[in-house]
Amino acid sequence: MRRLLSINPWLYLLFFVLLLGAVLGQQYRLFERAWFSVQEWQHGAQWRDQSLWLGDYRVVIEAKPIADISDVSALTYDPDRRSLFSVTNKPAKVIEISLQGELKRTIDLEGFGDPEAIEYVAPGTYVIADEREQRLVKVRIDDATRALDAADFQQLSLGIGRNGNKGFEGLAYDAKNQRLLVAKERDPVRIFEVLGFPHVDESKPLALQVNTDPKRDARLFVRDLSSLDFDTATGHLLALSDESRLVIELNAEGKPISTLSLLRGQHGLQRSVPQAEGVATDDDGNLYLISEPNLFYVFRKQGD
Missing domain, CATH: 1.20.5 (Single alpha-helices involved in coiled-coils or other helix-helix interfaces)
Incomplete structure (x- = not known):
């Protein structure tokens, strides 16, 4: 006993x-x-x-500071300007960055409460996501743009699963199917598919549709979503998670097929990426990433 x-x-x-x-x-x-x-x-x-195959990528620019910018969030590639765009929310600005991580210009944002994402959708046309209000704003940017006022542009508010500061965190655009993919950060992690916004053809009435894919979202083995990117060449979606320090490649059926770890020692990284906030790819398959407060990374496929 x-x-x-x-x-x-x-x-x-x-x-x-x-x-x-x-x-x-x-x-x-x-x-x-x-x-x-x-x-x-x-x-x-x-x-x-049949994929980007992120396992073959290695870092070639690591943790390069972007001038005196801070609080960067999201990233998108503009194929016409061959540059990158991001947003900051304290203060609220759009920033344009070269492919080498050099600051090219800043654009003041007015009427935006908490800008967290920006996405290129067409020449000179972008969508900015306002996180807490779950609002999407279609804006125009050209060489002369120095300020943007949300009141001047087409907007769409989606009150889906409101949860404080856990709203829209990432955007990606599939030009072929004219669908905007919107990431909800967490609680729970979700990717919404928005059809009909931005409203491209003003001669036709607005026909809005919002779809979800619970099976795909359940396959996302991450704690949160920080950013999205749609790769036109493969038709695959990249999902970035800050808390899981991971980029996941999803195929057209929404199944994970490759990953890129953001931990020290992986893919040539000397240090772990501290707080990944944005991911984008260019026409050559190079992968760009930014991390708070203002760190810039480039990953290139080995052998390219």
Whole structure:
């Protein structure tokens, strides 16, 4: 009897460790991530030639400060200007950055409460997401633009699953299908598909449709979403998670097929990316990333 009693504390400890491991595994999506690693290993040869295949990417510019800018959020590539655009919210600005991470100009934002994302949709046309108000604003930017007032532009408010400062955090645009993909940060993680905005053809009536894909969202083994990017060449979507320090490539069916870890020692990184906020790819397949407060990264496919 005494021997059984003496064993009980160890049984309790083992039970506690197992319970804690299960809770942490669920919270950090470790089980789903481990299962994906098995699938990636099994199907790597098949998937590599049909995707960006993020595992082959290596950092070539790491943690380069962007002038005296701070609080950067989101990233998009403009193929016409061959430059990158981002937003800051303290103060609210749009910033244009070269492909080498040099600040080219800043544009003041007026009437935006909490700008968190910007996305190129057509020559000179962008959409800016206002996080807390869950508002999308279509704006025009040219060489002469120095300020943008939200009141001057087409807007769309979507009160979907309002949850304080856990609103719209990322944007991506699929030009072929004219759909805007909108990321909800967390609680829960969601990617909405918006059809009909921005309203491109003013001669036709506005026909708005908002779709979701719960199965795809359930496959996202990340704790949050910070940014999105749509790769036209492959038709694949990139989803960036700050808390999970991970970029996931999703195929056209919404299934994860490759990942890029933002942890120290992975993909040539000397240090972990501190707070990843934006991801974008260019026409040559180069991957750009920004992190708060103002750090700039470039990843290039090995051998390219």
